[in-house]
Amino acid sequence: MARRQAGYGGHFALLDELRGIAALAVCLFHIGTRATGVQLFPNGYLAVDFFFMLSGFVLAEAYEARLGQPGASGGMDWTGFARRRLVRMAPVAVLGAALGGLYLLARCLVAPERSDPLDQILLGNALNLLILPKLWHGPATGWELFPANGPLWSLFFEIVANLAWAAFLVRRSTPVLALLVALSALAVMACAVRHGTLDMGWQASSLDGGLARVCFGFGVGLLLHRLRAALPTMAWIVAPIAALALVYALALPVQRLAWTLFLAMVFLPCVLILAVAAGRHAAVPGGAWLGRISYPLYGIHVPLLAIVAGAAKRLMHGAPLGLWGMALVPPLLLAAWLVLTRIDEPCRAALTRWLDQAGRPSPRPAAIRHG
Numbered sequence: 001m002a003r004r005q006a007g008y009g010g011h012f013a014l015l016d017e018l019r020g021i022a023a024l025a026v027c028l029f030h031i032g033t034r035a036t037g038v039q040l041f042p043n044g045y046l047a048v049d050f051f052f053m054l055s056g057f058v059l060a061e062a063y064e065a066r067l068g069q070p071g072a073s074g075g076m077d078w079t080g081f082a083r084r085r086l087v088r089m090a091p092v093a094v095l096g097a098a099l100g101g102l103y104l105l106a107r108c109l110v111a112p113e114r115s116d117p118l119d120q121i122l123l124g125n126a127l128n129l130l131i132l133p134k135l136w137h138g139p140a141t142g143w144e145l146f147p148a149n150g151p152l153w154s155l156f157f158e159i160v161a162n163l164a165w166a167a168f169l170v171r172r173s174t175p176v177l178a179l180l181v182a183l184s185a186l187a188v189m190a191c192a193v194r195h196g197t198l199d200m201g202w203q204a205s206s207l208d209g210g211l212a213r214v215c216f217g218f219g220v221g222l223l224l225h226r227l228r229a230a231l232p233t234m235a236w237i238v239a240p241i242a243a244l245a246l247v248y249a250l251a252l253p254v255q256r257l258a259w260t261l262f263l264a265m266v267f268l269p270c271v272l273i274l275a276v277a278a279g280r281h282a283a284v285p286g287g288a289w290l291g292r293i294s295y296p297l298y299g300i301h302v303p304l305l306a307i308v309a310g311a312a313k314r315l316m317h318g319a320p321l322g323l324w325g326m327a328l329v330p331p332l333l334l335a336a337w338l339v340l341t342r343i344d345e346p347c348r349a350a351l352t353r354w355l356d357q358a359g360r361p362s363p364r365p366a367a368i369r370h371g
Helices: 002-006 013-036 044-068 078-110 117-131 152-169 174-195 204-230 238-251 256-276 286-294 294-315 321-361
Strands: none
Touching: 013 044, 013 238, 013 256, 013 286, 013 294, 013 321, 044 078, 044 204, 044 238, 044 256, 078 117, 078 152, 078 238, 078 294, 078 321, 152 204, 174 204, 174 256, 238 256, 256 321, 286 294, 294 321
């Protein structure tokens, strides 16, 4: 009973807060890369590995029992699961790809020498709108899988992992799952050594690394969910400790490959363990709100940042935005909130109604009575 009251078997509010902190770290990482030149979160890209772990745990919590018994009352089959994931992820992903496509078209018009050809932009953006990657080399975008909106690469890999889990892995035993996690850990290390970095997956040249990262991270989340009953119930102080540990991992300016591998494969899983053990305890003021907007913030901040930074650079005759780029954080948070409340949630509700209606059998016509 104590475990249930602490949040086990229910909603893990702290996980939402940590997701929000990680999304903000990614946003600041990209602001440093594109606008200011000052990197507050030099390992911010590792937040993606934490997202994969969170996804594995949260989806297992929500769907593992239902997918394990698709024919039972309250059960769910693979099609129903895929439909729910589509509804959850598509609105923000499509909006982010559309905004990124507008930026690429604008850049093609004002600076064609720094752009891909128009036909490549249109074809690549059409694929990105379907959450599918561009697999060719562009003169300006190189091997980027999602040049219209870079972070979509992780959503693509996450969808692949989600659907594969629901189709093949959901009913596998815990030892089999642990073996797969161990094998994926070896794959992550091998790919990182091969590419010389853990920042893999966003380019076609490092597809293997992206696949290894999602397999390991998602698998860690699934495995932790299987083992959650063995965790102790921890006091409220563990929640802010977990939040600070996450910030430490993403902000410490040490980028040696051995260190980043340690963070992604040991340290961040331990942060997730602490967060799960802390149950429903909150970590920081406003963390719940930041968790709510985390997905829209992650999904739209890069194209919005590219539009603003590109316009500022043109107006200032090539000069970078500088430290003023940090002033973009509040507008980006506001934009994420507006996208959540005015676009994402209404679209998800409409898609859910439409898919539910499409899945219902048509009523039989009334029999015609003669005489």
